[in-house]
Amino acid sequence: MKVNPSQLLALLCAFIPQGLPVLITGPAGVGKSDIVAQAAKATGHDLLISHPVVEDPTDSKGLPFPKGDIARFLPFGDLERALSATKPLIWFLDDLGQASPAVQAAKMQLLLARRIGEHVLSDCVTFVAATNRRGDNAGVTGILDPVISRFATVVELEPTIEAWTDWAVRQNVPTELISFLRFRPDLLYVQKKSRDIENSASPRTWGFVAKTMGVVPKDLELISYAGSVGEGAAGELMGFLGIYRQLPSPDSILLTPDTAPIPESPAALCAISTALAAYSTEDNFDRVLTYHDRMFDAGYREFAALLGRDAIRRKPELQNTPAFVRAQAGPLGQIIRGQ
Incomplete structure (x- = not known):
């Protein structure tokens, strides 16, 4: 469904306070990231921007760390910041469609179950993601269907x-x-x-x-x-x-x-x-x-x-x-x- 910038901002301002994740598609350079930043400001949320295209699957589940006879996953980077959030936070996954299938798959548990292993995301964290389309010459091969279904709505931003x-x-x-x-x-x-x-x-x-x-x-x-x-x-x-x-x-x-x-x-x-x-x-x-x-x-x-x-x-x-x-x-x- 295509939306203009004002419609997208209004939609984000309605979904984000309810903790509902949104996926935004559209061509490069039309303002997807800027509108997410505006929505964060309008709803009183901090903004954490991740770039899955340069991530490894361990960025989304943590590094294995020995603890006695067992190993536990130790969160770091953006994952650690999101897990420790105590104030309303938008976790923005930018250029998600350029990420490898392995990295996208690592996001699925976070998006739906809101946990990774024994680590649980706070209710104050809301996901928003953005991606270019396959035909935009942006290196997008697609997003896994199970990942897409984790979002409450998917909209395409059209500049006006x-x-x-x-x-x-x-x-x-x-x-x-x-x-x-x-x-x-x-x-x-x-x-x-x-x-x-x-x-x-x-x-x-x-x-x-x-x-x-x-x-x-x-x-x-x-x-x-x-x-x-x-x-x-x-x-x-x-x-x-x-x-x-x-x-x-x-x-x-x-x-x-x-x-x-x-x-x-x-x-x-x-x-x-x-x-x-x-x-x-x-x-x-x-x-x-x-x-x-x-x-x-x-x-x-x-x-x-x-x-x-x-x-x-x-x-x-x-x-x-x-x-x-x-x-x-x-x-x-x-x-x-x-x-």
């Missing part, structure tokens, strides 16, 4: 531009990159078809682009971005940036918001909307809304909605301004009410 935008706004991702991916949401994730040593577009690799924007020299931008998301996506981004950088600045628009020109191309409208939203403050929001209303009246309702919603998402305090209160009777109010 809405969820990525929410994350990007909170993380102060450059407005030009947010604008571009809103304009070309099909490039948020591009499945890699070849086994060549090169990157492809994904939420993770766009994150690297965000970190290098404003740092890499202009003459090396295409090289840098292509190395992050592939030549095709990087070329599209550079074309968009050429338009973005020729647009009037937010300052010049807000000097004369009632007469400043409104662009006609979708790329430019997307760029202007995102830039003005990032530029909005309590002091200038009345002028931002003047331009917003003109966009709405000119028939660019979708881009006016991007501007209004983004501004409020970035700075919720804007809803306390007199300009926002007055706007409830105008286009912004219609947008918020979904009319």
Whole structure:
């Protein structure tokens, strides 16, 4: 069953407090690990991350240790930490599908019986696991059916531009990159078809682009971005940036918001909307809304909605301004009410 990031977070927040294990599948770089970390924070759990792909079966059952005439298994590493947990803990098994069958089999008793030999897991420990799919070129051969059946539910994470935008706004991702991916949401994730040593577009690799924007020299931008998301996506981004950088600045628009020109191309409208939203403050929001209303009246309702919603998402305090209160009777109010 496919879920978007917000649905996955809500599902984890419902299952984890009940101690129910969840298995998340999906392509590489779409945010599985990040969402598990968000769920841990939201539910008040510590987070223990294990990587079964680099484990040996003894990591899940302990090392045999002599005790008189017998031997007992001595837990160590992540197993020891989980067994000694006294506070709510998510034990996250990342990239489980890349692990060998022997390592996966060693996890079965932990997942179902919640014990290994004489060692018993505390009730405060909840399992979550993630894996890529067989077709993702990630070295996944599959997960043993008895292991899959140990999970209360199995879901596939599918990236969406809405969820990525929410994350990007909170993380102060450059407005030009947010604008571009809103304009070309099909490039948020591009499945890699070849086994060549090169990157492809994904939420993770766009994150690297965000970190290098404003740092890499202009003459090396295409090289840098292509190395992050592939030549095709990087070329599209550079074309968009050429338009973005020729647009009037937010300052010049807000000097004369009632007469400043409104662009006609979708790329430019997307760029202007995102830039003005990032530029909005309590002091200038009345002028931002003047331009917003003109966009709405000119028939660019979708881009006016991007501007209004983004501004409020970035700075919720804007809803306390007199300009926002007055706007409830105008286009912004219609947008918020979904009319």
